[in-house]
Amino acid sequence: MQRHLISAADLTRDDAVLILDTAEEMARVADRPIKKLPTLRGRTIVNLFFEDSTRTRISFEAAEKRLSADVINFTAKGSSVSKGESLKDTAQTLEAMGVDAVVIRHGASGAPYRLATSGWIDAAVINAGDGTHQHPTQALLDAFTMRRRLVGRDAGLGQDLSGRRITIVGDVLHSRVARSNVDLLHTLGAEVTLVAPPTLVPVGVETWPCEVSYDLDSTLAKSDAVMMLRVQRERMNAAFFPTEREYSRRYGLDGDRMARMPEHAIVMHPGPMVRGMEITAEVADSDRCTVVEQVANGVSIRMAVLYLLLGGNEPAVAHARTPEEK
Amino acid sequence: MDTHDPQHLPQDAQSSDARPVLEGPDIARVLTRIAHEIVERAKGADDVVLLGIPTRGVFLAQRLAAKLAEITDRKIPVGSLDITMYRDDLRMHPPRALARTEIPGDGIDGRLVVLVDDVLFSGRTIRAALDALNDIGRPRAVQLAVLVDRGHRELPIRADYVGKNLPTSLRETVKVQLAEEDGRDTVLLGAKRTAQQ
Numbered sequence: 001m002q003r004h005l006i007s008a009a010d011l012t013r014d015d016a017v018l019i020l021d022t023a024e025e026m027a028r029v030a031d032r033p034i035k036k037l038p039t040l041r042g043r044t045i046v047n048l049f050f051e052d053s054t055r056t057r058i059s060f061e062a063a064e065k066r067l068s069a070d071v072i073n074f075t076a077k078g079s080s081v082s083k084g085e086s087l088k089d090t091a092q093t094l095e096a097m098g099v100d101a102v103v104i105r106h107g108a109s110g111a112p113y114r115l116a117t118s119g120w121i122d123a124a125v126i127n128a129g130d131g132t133h134q135h136p137t138q139a140l141l142d143a144f145t146m147r148r149r150l151v152g153r154d155a156g157l158g159q160d161l162s163g164r165r166i167t168i169v170g171d172v173l174h175s176r177v178a179r180s181n182v183d184l185l186h187t188l189g190a191e192v193t194l195v196a197p198p199t200l201v202p203v204g205v206e207t208w209p210c211e212v213s214y215d216l217d218s219t220l221a222k223s224d225a226v227m228m229l230r231v232q233r234e235r236m237n238a239a240f241f242p243t244e245r246e247y248s249r250r251y252g253l254d255g256d257r258m259a260r261m262p263e264h265a266i267v268m269h270p271g272p273m274v275r276g277m278e279i280t281a282e283v284a285d286s287d288r289c290t291v292v293e294q295v296a297n298g299v300s301i302r303m304a305v306l307y308l309l310l311g312g313n314e315p316a317v318a319h320a321r322t323p324e325e326k
Numbered sequence: 327m328d329t330h331d332p333q334h335l336p337q338d339a340q341s342s343d344a345r346p347v348l349e350g351p352d353i354a355r356v357l358t359r360i361a362h363e364i365v366e367r368a369k370g371a372d373d374v375v376l377l378g379i380p381t382r383g384v385f386l387a388q389r390l391a392a393k394l395a396e397i398t399d400r401k402i403p404v405g406s407l408d409i410t411m412y413r414d415d416l417r418m419h420p421p422r423a424l425a426r427t428e429i430p431g432d433g434i435d436g437r438l439v440v441l442v443d444d445v446l447f448s449g450r451t452i453r454a455a456l457d458a459l460n461d462i463g464r465p466r467a468v469q470l471a472v473l474v475d476r477g478h479r480e481l482p483i484r485a486d487y488v489g490k491n492l493p494t495s496l497r498e499t500v501k502v503q504l505a506e507e508d509g510r511d512t513v514l515l516g517a518k519r520t521a522q523q
Binding site for chain 1: 408411412416417418419420421422423424425426427457461462463
């Protein structure tokens with residue numbers, strides 16, 4: 001039995017619903033005067049961040065501290081990694097320190113999988129974003145936000161997202177958020193449509209369990225949630241669209257487009273937002289935009305994942321699956 | 327919530343040799359008695375808050391609240407307190423799904439909190455509940471009401487209100503069934519299968 005969360009595709013529907021339900025209870029802890037549970041007392045968790053990410057790191061750190069775990073933050077900048085140490089050496093150092101879990105963010109797709117399966121380390125591995133591959137806790141918090149807004153906080157318990165139509169817009173090519181969301185939302189029964197310029201659609205997308213469209217306007221009217229992605233300039237090594245204005249005109253979400261969405265539909269964004277390009281300030285600041293909620297929900301989801309992977313003597317989710325079982 | 331929890335018993339151990347020690351009318355009677363005892367000790371139950379421990383403790387707390395309301399003519403706040411995250415045996419089992427913690431709107435600060443559970447056994451559930459309460463507020467006092475006290479305490483914990491004292495052997499199981507969850511009200515005493523634990 002493994003105890004890792006590497007990919008949103010590893011979760012079964014029951015696993016995912018259990019995490020969402022557990023997160024709903026964790027969210028109640030945030031409403032209390034003392035936001036702390038003794039559940040992971042005496043466990044050591046390392047946040048191993050090879051790539052910059054303030055938002056995800058502090059979200060994990062808040063979740064770990066609320067569960068009373070001992071937290072070690074490791075950033076590659078200024079560490080022995082910049083002196084040339086390999087992932088294996090870092091892992092073995094952590095193993096020697098008796099670490100119970102590693103939350104890893106890495107620029108290379110597959111680094112968390114390697115860490116979890118190579119035998120370098122015995123700890124649970126949680127993927128906090130690897131290259132353009134996966135970001136499972138982001139997908140979970142997005143699904144949690146959708147379930148709360150579209151199904152209801154209490155009514156949603158035990159429910160999935162069957163029949164909901166989700167549109168994911170923007171830089172799909174570079175987005176681990178899009179990949180993770182397509183996997184998880186499909187598992188939860190939602191219909192996903194990706195909308196992007198043809199140059200920002202990855203090769204092999206036809207094998208993903210989703211639709212692809214190049215026209216945002218035609219999908220808006222039938223969407224229950226529209227998720228805008230950040231255009232990842234730092235990963236772009238070529239010109240994928242003519243100008244920012246052109247991108248914004250065709251794929252940006254403004255007030256007019258939002259007005260064409262169904263009344264109950266919500267606007268999501270994993271952050272950080274580039275206002276004026278993928279989303280206008282008017283949309284970003286509206287009641288239908290869930291960006292701030294997503295941040296709060298992120299802590300609840302990460303608490304749930306940490307509890308379910310580390311709270312007992314064996315994990316309650318993400319059982320090891322051999323390739324034949326997948 | 328301990329080994330008396332029927333969810334942890336194999337199906338066959340629940341049926342074959344289990345015999346009822348309390349039936350529906352008995353359970354109603356002991357709850358009425360406990361309600362009167364609470365009113366007597368709390369001198370009117372003005373500041374009483376009932377907190378049930380999931381799953382069956384919550385139903386018992388709701389029934390007690392209804393009886394208290396009848397006696398005192400006042401609405402008694404009732405909630406539930408999940409103690410899973412506070413258990414001291416978390417690392418000995420896979421993590422459980424969490425149940426609902428619902429604290430009445432006015433909170434528990436300065437109130438007399440009566441914890442309600444179905445079976446009092448080792449006392450570890452109640453220890454966890456006291457820890458959980460500590461994180462939620464500061465009650466004036468905490469009391470404990472249980473339907474069945476089966477003994478075998480591992481901690482210095484004692485119930486204030488007991489429906490029935492049931493001296494048992496560790497080779498026996500106590501199973502509480504309530505209409506809300508199981509379709510009927512009964513307390514069953516059975517023999518534990520050695521293979522199960």
